[in-house]
Amino acid sequence: MPLCGKRGLTTVYGYTSRKNTVNFHSWPSHLRRPHSSPEWVSLITCTATCLILGSIRDAAGLSSQPITMKKLESGISGLENVDLNVHEEYAARFLVVATGENSRGFIPEVSGLDSFGGEFIHSSKYEKGQKYRGKDVVVVGCGNSGMEIAYDLSNWGARTSIVARSPVHVLSTNIVYIGMRLLGFGVPCKIVDFIVVLLSKLKHGDISKYGLPRPSEGPFYIKQRVGRTPTIDVGTVEKIRRKEVQVFPSIRGIQGSRIEFASGEIKRFDAIIFATGYKSTVRHWLKGGQDLFDESGMPKLCFPNIWKGKNGLYCSGFARRGLFGISVDSQNIAKDIDLALKSQ
DSSP: OOOOOOTTSSEOOOOOOTTTTTSSEOOOTTTOOOOSSSSSEEEHHHHHHHHHHHHHHHHHHOOOOOOOEEEEEEEEEEEEOOSSOOOOOOEEEEEEEEEOOOOEOOOOTTTTGGGOOOOOEEEGGGOOOOGGSSEEEEOOOOOHHHHHHHHHHHHHHHHEEOOOOOOOOOOOHHHHHHHHHHTTTTTTTHHHHHHHHHHHHHOOGGGGGOOOOSSOHHHHHHHHOOOOEEEEESSHOOOOOOTTTEEEOOOEEEEEEEEEESSSSSEOSSSEEEEEOEOOOOOHHOOSSTBBBBSSSSBBSSSTTTTTTTTTEEEOSSOOOOOOHHHHHHHHHHHHHHHHHHEE
């Protein structure tokens, strides 16, 4: 969530909360929360927010409001509140953009989607499968959110299908843990990938015959290269094996309630849930910063040199390397700001 400071202080803009993760906890009741935030946030986010806000507010008297970047010039970051009726502006020497790479749910363009007569939502709006009991529901995307939602829908009695748009690595929690431990011991990524894929084949068998082909590159190599995490199975593979969840290839087009897939199959559905990822929203509100961000709202440079722009502008959480990348960015930013303040 936003932390807005008085002139001369550092402004951190952004909040992180993923609805389709485990261990959710209620947002602190004494804190104002963004209207777009989910009902539940992770324990880590909740605890960290309390600690950070408590210590910083006590020292500097900070307030928290939803804000939008207004200008960036002469070394001063100016921000304007656009979500409240009152006109408020904030200024700071430093601006840290921490909205991250996954700020807003992304629904791809699908031919005929506007004609669909049922409900279609992004996975971030999904709550539980009870309302879909007895209905035909298709989940687009077989990443972690998509597979978890398909599992939940099936448990609630929905006639569930899932669209596998691209090859996917499906691993168990234990296999991921083994891979991370091996990487921690310095085992080369190529060898780690070979081991975890072999373990996955032993556990799940040949999942390509169910419509879930594996990528040619290993899961940890893909994670390091493009930031895409492997899918951790929660029981969906077994449901697919028992034909409780049906797998389809990409959607070719939609006509009313009828969806045509790339295989030529046509089926009627009552609802579509798009588990198709998230996009950065930086370019929607940041006026300036073209030296740091491209048109898609992602840093122009490659990790680890992506965290600093001009005029006191920084970014954290855009490395596509999970908590490790955020940690590296945050430490670099803190050291750079500390050095700038000490050099005054």
